Amino acid sequence: MLRRELRVILVSLAVSFILTVAKFVAYYLTHSVAILSDAMESIINVVAGGFASYSIYLSGKPKDANHPYGHGKVEFFSIGFEGAMIFFAGVLILVKAVQYFISPKELHEMSSGLWLLGSTTLANLLLGLYLIRSGRTLGSITLSGNGQHIMTDVYSSVGLIIALGIIHFTGWNWLDPAVSVLMGILILTKGYQLMRRSISGLMDETDMQVVDRVIALLSAERVPNWIDIHNMRVQQYGNNYHIDCHITMPYYLSLTEAHDEMKRVEVLVNKGFEGSEVEFFIHMDPCIPSCCHYCLKDACPVRKHAFTGEITWTRENVLPNRKHG
Numbered sequence: 029m030l031r032r033e034l035r036v037i038l039v040s041l042a043v044s045f046i047l048t049v050a051k052f053v054a055y056y057l058t059h060s061v062a063i064l065s066d067a068m069e070s071i072i073n074v075v076a077g078g079f080a081s082y083s084i085y086l087s088g089k090p091k092d093a094n095h096p097y098g099h100g101k102v103e104f105f106s107i108g109f110e111g112a113m114i115f116f117a118g119v120l121i122l123v124k125a126v127q128y129f130i131s132p133k134e135l136h137e138m139s140s141g142l143w144l145l146g147s148t149t150l151a152n153l154l155l156g157l158y159l160i161r162s163g164r165t166l167g168s169i170t171l172s173g174n175g176q177h178i179m180t181d182v183y184s185s186v187g188l189i190i191a192l193g194i195i196h197f198t199g200w201n202w203l204d205p206a207v208s209v210l211m212g213i214l215i216l217t218k219g220y221q222l223m224r225r226s227i228s229g230l231m232d233e234t235d236m237q238v239v240d241r242v243i244a245l246l247s248a249e250r251v252p253n254w255i256d257i258h259n260m261r262v263q264q265y266g267n268n269y270h271i272d273c274h275i276t277m278p279y280y281l282s283l284t285e286a287h288d289e290m291k292r293v294e295v296l297v298n299k300g301f302e303g304s305e306v307e308f309f310i311h312m313d314p315c316i317p318s319c320c321h322y323c324l325k326d327a328c329p330v331r332k333h334a335f336t337g338e339i340t341w342t343r344e345n346v347l348p349n350r351k352h353g
Contacts, residue, residue, distance in 0.1 A: 111222025279314030
């Protein structure tokens with residue numbers, strides 16, 4: 029899988045470099061600050077692609093004594109670095125646009141520039157879709173983040189082509205820096221979103237979609253010995269997940285029986301996360317009389333209270349550190 033990820037990101041790096049050169053050629057022909065803005069963002073694609081390829085290599089290294097959870101968190105540094113670079117590019121674009129408002133420049137060779145920009149936009153669209161699909165297939169947030177960045181480049185390029193077409197046919201050259209300002213704001217927003225995602229991952233912010241996925245897997249195969257599940261915590265390390273939880277089980281189970289139940293949970297979740305490695309740390313809690321009213325064991329030899337109804341597992345009762353009910 030690591031080799032596939034590296035191959036995908038290296039293809040992205042090569043294509044981004046070629047497209048960046050083409051955009052600077054378009055700027056040289058037209059002297060359009062909007063095209064320059066697009067070309068500057070493409071430089072970020074190349075730099076981010078290089079950093080992403082290193083992070084993918086590093087995240088694929090096995091666990092060691094210094095990194096007991098592996099090296100996968102470097103992917104959050106990768107998207108944070110990419111987000112910071114995008115944000116910086118947005119600032120430069122806004123500065124350049126203001127300069128062009130103050131000292132406008134005459135535009136040239138608009139037809140050639142539009143053809144070049146249209147070709148690079150189509151190539152970027154195909155590349156972005158390829159990276160996003162590969163990121164989902166391989167479970168790589170680096171590939172997905174890189175693909176989302178390139179798709180932002182595509183959207184801004186489409187808007188740029190429309191604006192330059194209007195300028196070409198109307199002669200409204202003031203639209204050139206105006207469009208550049210809009211592109212700068214869009215790029216700043218995307219940079220902020222990527223940095224926010226990076227900080228969330230580094231701070232181990234809970235991904236509720238992953239929590240819902242784990243709850244759905246366990247609920248579908250729920251057995252009476254799993255009286256309740258609580259205090260669940262999910263951490264992501266690249267393509268790997270570390271999950272802690274407490275499971276309330278009948279207090280009279282032997283150590284071997286309890287171990288078999290915990291192993292069953294671990295195997296079940298790993299099958300549901302095929303393509304990723306899930307490390308499950310399970311703490312077994314003994315049941316207490318207050319669990320009886322929702323315990324599903326029909327022939328429980330120590331039941332103290334009558335069964336009143338099954339409690340559905342949800343975020344609200346799985347995440348807190350307390351037994352249900």
